């Protein structure tokens with residue numbers, strides 16, 4: 001084996017989790033048999049058995065980002081899908097372990113994690129690796145609409161994107177990966193682009209009530225998420241804001257969020273909060289609205305405004321579809337070297353290949 005030779009394997013990190021299991025099923029449906037990576041051998045083997053590939057499914061047991069990175073360096077899979085969360089810490093070491101020549105996909109939602117992974121762009125080009133961050137509903141459903149609205153037009157002056165996920169809840173507990181994402185988003189503090197520069201604003205800013213194309217309504221408010229960076233890169237607009245339907249819009253909750261953000265920035269308090277939140281019981285519940293929507297409003301210097309939507313069904317199912325589609329493309333060697341958000345890597349039509357529908361004004 002030369003130094004750059006890869007095994008052709010596709011690894012799913014966090015393969016016992018909700019997204020990990022869903023991505024594994026989708027890859028099997030596309031004719032790929034993924035390697036399942038996690039921290040509990042028995043649960044991994046059960047997840048493998050559910051894929052219907054008999055003994056063909058290989059498992060790798062690794063309990064931390066460091067040990068996963070070590071396995072990736074030694075065993076050289078072709079593509080690694082990271083669903084273990086805490087992406088601000090786990091994404092860079094694991095993506096680096098994929099280089100040279102291996103490819104990487106994650107589902108980061110927080111701004112810090114997305115920006116750290118995109119900072120590996122030059123290293124990824126030199127290594128011939130494609131790194132895709134934010135391969136989930138939020139980033140793709142909004143950046144794809146922005147990219148479509150800005151196609152063949154000069155840079156706009158202002159963009160607002162709204163990530164309006166509707167997600168069914170599985171019974172059980174929240175789990176460490178999701179708890180870490182929630183805390184990371186709260187502690188980033190809201191950011192926006194104003195006059196071409198990142199600026200801080202209050203978490204829960206810009207509360208909105210939006211009428212959706214299917215006749216339902218949804219509330220959303222400002223959030224510091226990876227969607228901001230993706231929308232700014234797709235549009236090159238000097239002013240960009242992001243809202244999300246996952247941010248509490250009740251006045252008392254919005255008032256408490258900034259203080260919570262300061263408290264949870266203390267590492268010891270963050271650890272306690274993530275541990276406690278991870279144990280939060282969740283009741284099985286259907287998704288609250290018919291569809292998940294990505295929405296963008298783009299305004300040009302002469303005042304012209306265009307609005308567009310991307311419709312998907314359940315936000316979690318769509319996230320798994322996006323991650324699986326991006327992974328299958330990388331496994332077929334269809335990525336360009338570099339570090340990208342998903343529409344930047346594969347074009348906005350990745351959003352329809354994953355099952356979404358554009359409604360463009």
Ligand SMILES: NC(=O)c1ccc[n+]([C@@H]2O[C@H](COP(=O)([O-])OP(=O)(O)OC[C@H]3O[C@@H](n4cnc5c(N)ncnc54)[C@H](OP(=O)(O)O)[C@@H]3O)[C@@H](O)[C@H]2O)c1
Pocket residue numbers: 013014015016017018019020038039040062063064065083084085086107108109134135136137138139174175176177178181182316319
């Ligand atoms: N960008 C988006 O649009 C989007 C959408 C949905 C989800 N997400 C993100 O995707 C991630 C996965 O979500 P999920 O619902 O699948 O969570 P989940 O059900 O809790 O699954 C997480 C998986 O990662 C494993 N894991 C967690 N921490 C680990 C560590 N330190 N080392 C090794 N394995 C670890 C868990 O193993 P155990 O079972 O042993 O705990 C589990 O298998 C979360 O970060 C979530 O925020 C993003």
